[in-house]
Amino acid sequence: MKKFIIIFTLLTIISCTTKEVFIEDIPFLYGDNNAQPNLVSSNGALSLSWISSKNKNKASLHFSQFKKGKWIKPQKIANGSDWFVNWADFPAHAINEDLIITSYLKKSDSGTYTYDVILNLQKLSGEKIKKDFLLNTDGVKAEHGFVSIIPNNNKGFFITWLDGRNTVEKKLDGHHKPMTIRFAEITNTGEVINESELDEAACDCCQTSIAMTNNGPIVVYRDRSENEVRDIYTIRNINGVWEEPNPLHNDGWIINGCPVNGPKVAVNSTNLAIAWFTVVNDNPIVNVSFSKTNGDSFGTPFKLNDLDAIGRVDVAFLNNEEVIVSYMEVDDIGTYLRIKKVSVNGEISKPITVSKIDGGRNTGVPQLEIINNEIFIVWTISLEGINQLKSIKLNSKNI
Numbered sequence: 001m002k003k004f005i006i007i008f009t010l011l012t013i014i015s016c017t018t019k020e021v022f023i024e025d026i027p028f029l030y031g032d033n034n035a036q037p038n039l040v041s042s043n044g045a046l047s048l049s050w051i052s053s054k055n056k057n058k059a060s061l062h063f064s065q066f067k068k069g070k071w072i073k074p075q076k077i078a079n080g081s082d083w084f085v086n087w088a089d090f091p092a093h094a095i096n097e098d099l100i101i102t103s104y105l106k107k108s109d110s111g112t113y114t115y116d117v118i119l120n121l122q123k124l125s126g127e128k129i130k131k132d133f134l135l136n137t138d139g140v141k142a143e144h145g146f147v148s149i150i151p152n153n154n155k156g157f158f159i160t161w162l163d164g165r166n167t168v169e170k171k172l173d174g175h176h177k178p179m180t181i182r183f184a185e186i187t188n189t190g191e192v193i194n195e196s197e198l199d200e201a202a203c204d205c206c207q208t209s210i211a212m213t214n215n216g217p218i219v220v221y222r223d224r225s226e227n228e229v230r231d232i233y234t235i236r237n238i239n240g241v242w243e244e245p246n247p248l249h250n251d252g253w254i255i256n257g258c259p260v261n262g263p264k265v266a267v268n269s270t271n272l273a274i275a276w277f278t279v280v281n282d283n284p285i286v287n288v289s290f291s292k293t294n295g296d297s298f299g300t301p302f303k304l305n306d307l308d309a310i311g312r313v314d315v316a317f318l319n320n321e322e323v324i325v326s327y328m329e330v331d332d333i334g335t336y337l338r339i340k341k342v343s344v345n346g347e348i349s350k351p352i353t354v355s356k357i358d359g360g361r362n363t364g365v366p367q368l369e370i371i372n373n374e375i376f377i378v379w380t381i382s383l384e385g386i387n388q389l390k391s392i393k394l395n396s397k398n399i
Helices: none
Strands: 003-011 016-026 034-042 045-055 058-067 075-080 093-096 099-107 115-123 128-134 144-151 157-163 179-186 192-202 209-212 217-222 232-238 264-268 271-280 283-291 308-317 322-330 335-343 352-357 367-371 374-383 386-395
Touching (some): 034 367, 045 093, 045 099, 045 386, 099 144, 144 209, 157 192, 192 217, 209 264, 217 264, 217 271, 271 308, 271 322, 283 322, 335 374, 352 374, 352 386
Antiparallel strands (some): 058 075, 099 115, 144 157, 157 179, 217 232, 264 271, 271 283, 308 322, 335 352, 367 374
């Protein structure tokens, strides 16, 4: 395997020392025209889903696991010629014991953003349990997507998504009603149950995020107020009851359109971390904020970017007290995918540049997971005009 070495200076209280961080390329050898990765860690195992699309009229969803230092031969979950394939609204998946659930988007009509969320439930062995079934059963020709999924304690799954069933209606002022965010449970036989609307007004096309606390699931998303304030909100389910949505932090970002830049939540014991992109006084910022109370309240956010932030964040706990956050930022020379280590007390490491990357849509949303102190990151690159997945890992000990 090819190894890249990044040398940076780590400042400590005692002295300045120079340490080496090795970034190791993990070969991805499974075809071309691959994009829209979704990287997931579950019980110490790493998995990856993505879409392969050799032309605009045909796409397929694939799944692989990381075993013995490599991505094993993938399974084809589904394929079709009527999918909605988009860099920002990518498939999600989750694993619960020997079950895996995946999502993709299927066109429901000729409109650009008329599509449904389609789910597949199967065993990791490949045995199908329920194929190509609808998540959103409203029957409305509108946008449904930006799915997040996690396992629950009943051998099934919690799922949240943005739902446009109300957008076909108009308010009294003539404007279309906003996107909503919804939640449901998927049983281990593929039944969609306990569906509910969490917020009647959410930002149209920012990724959602969901995690499991000691008290129940928490959903994180970008809200949309009547005055077009689009700040990050959280909503918790406590003992089976959904609380009211709450702002994570009053950024006060007013924007008359969706920034296509969702938050990401991670959990470890009672600690939660949420990373997100925002703009304050015309300055683009990547923040991270912590909760030590199962998401009941969050502390003052810590700013992470040193250059102009692009966002597209991810976050994962390294241990009970520290997280790694990945994000994109840009200067006059180029765009960079970087990571920083942040403690719940606000100690922030020097940045590590994982790669210089394309700042456009082709890069997608880089994915981050941590297993056994090893940091894994996957994103999309272009090789001679053809999309391919780039996967790397680095040890966290010198960060």
